[in-house]
Amino acid sequence: MATKRDYYEILGIGRDASADDVKRAYRKLAIQFHPDKNPGDKVAEERFKELSEAYEVLSNSQKRQMYDQFGHSANASGPGGPGGFDFQGFGAGSMNDIFGDIFGDIFGAGAGGGRTRGRRRGHPGADLRTSVDITFEEAAFGTEKILTIPKSVRCDTCEGTGAKPGTTPETCSQCRGRGEVSFQQGFFAISRPCPQCNGSGQIIPKPCETCRGTGQVKKRTQIAVKIPAGVDTGQRLKLSGEGEAGERGGIPGDLYVVINILPHDFFTREEFDVVCEVPITFAQATLGAEIEVPTLDGKVKMKIPSGTQSHSTLRLKGKGLTRLGSYGRGDQLVKVIVEVPSRLNSEQKELLKRFEELGTESANPMHHRFFEKVKNFFE
Numbered sequence: 001m002a003t004k005r006d007y008y009e010i011l012g013i014g015r016d017a018s019a020d021d022v023k024r025a026y027r028k029l030a031i032q033f034h035p036d037k038n039p040g041d042k043v044a045e046e047r048f049k050e051l052s053e054a055y056e057v058l059s060n061s062q063k064r065q066m067y068d069q070f071g072h073s074a075n076a077s078g079p080g081g082p083g084g085f086d087f088q089g090f091g092a093g094s095m096n097d098i099f100g101d102i103f104g105d106i107f108g109a110g111a112g113g114g115r116t117r118g119r120r121r122g123h124p125g126a127d128l129r130t131s132v133d134i135t136f137e138e139a140a141f142g143t144e145k146i147l148t149i150p151k152s153v154r155c156d157t158c159e160g161t162g163a164k165p166g167t168t169p170e171t172c173s174q175c176r177g178r179g180e181v182s183f184q185q186g187f188f189a190i191s192r193p194c195p196q197c198n199g200s201g202q203i204i205p206k207p208c209e210t211c212r213g214t215g216q217v218k219k220r221t222q223i224a225v226k227i228p229a230g231v232d233t234g235q236r237l238k239l240s241g242e243g244e245a246g247e248r249g250g251i252p253g254d255l256y257v258v259i260n261i262l263p264h265d266f267f268t269r270e271e272f273d274v275v276c277e278v279p280i281t282f283a284q285a286t287l288g289a290e291i292e293v294p295t296l297d298g299k300v301k302m303k304i305p306s307g308t309q310s311h312s313t314l315r316l317k318g319k320g321l322t323r324l325g326s327y328g329r330g331d332q333l334v335k336v337i338v339e340v341p342s343r344l345n346s347e348q349k350e351l352l353k354r355f356e357e358l359g360t361e362s363a364n365p366m367h368h369r370f371f372e373k374v375k376n377f378f379e
Helices: 007-011 019-033 042-058 061-075 092-110 136-141 282-287 346-357 365-378
Strands: 128-134 143-154 180-185 188-193 216-227 236-239 255-261 267-270 273-281 289-295 298-304 312-316 332-339
Touching (some): 007 019, 007 042, 019 042, 042 061, 061 236, 128 216, 216 236, 273 282, 273 289, 282 289, 282 332, 289 332, 298 312
Parallel strands (some): 128 255, 273 332
Antiparallel strands (some): 143 216, 180 188, 267 273, 289 298, 312 332
């Protein structure tokens, strides 16, 4: 089965792209690969379907949030499942809705079946991105962090209107509050943002002295972010509405928090399994033993079978990380490393020599098999 391409890669945009960026990217590529412009071209047809699927997810804030956190696995529960992406019903009706939204921005009511954009109230705020360092244990069990974010917030002096206290914004005389101006070009009525009010539908004759008419000021804000158990380095959390404040009452942007897990002294991870290398002595590996092993839940006793070879892996069930977006925990993989003695006294050396003399083929089968093969190779 072919691996599905990343939706952001399909549209040629970054993960911090705004909703308008998503729409613009899709509009440009959809026009290029539309079946009506490429009759009989199967490659263009498949490309168009791929674009439409990507746009269907990234243009929907809830679906996009799920995709940002879990990727294509957000659809693992099947079409229509909890949090999944259902494309089985993506046909002509859905396509018309998408093109109605996109081309309505260009052609106004003439192309969108009677759709109009309506007045744009202010400019949306920009998205922000920051990172947070957490420990291995915090990643395993989840935590909450308080982040200090310098960002634009609503101006308290004018309450975000941008107008000087005691005054109010006025309706734009050029667009009469619609936020757009229209003109006829051939058969189509073309609509564009009003150049006088920048699409807001309002002008501010007396700007607020604190924010200079923008409706926002810079401030260091503390934000609590809950980090779920099982996160990994590089994953992002989206905090809706915690980005830059919008201008003149526009909606705020979002805040993206990128996770960075600090190295642990002896734990590493393989997906949701915890890996720990534990040194044991030659005698413990040969005769077997019971040793204490560190886990995320504290120390536990583990049996080392007699004859254990170096770099063997033993498993402790349920001692791994919480499975993000699922149930239960992974396992802990204990990789035992047999430590060869580096300094021996004379008595220990004599005992090992005697041990070697008493050695049999059955005691060291790997050793004997290997050198038997070497001998046969050179004969």
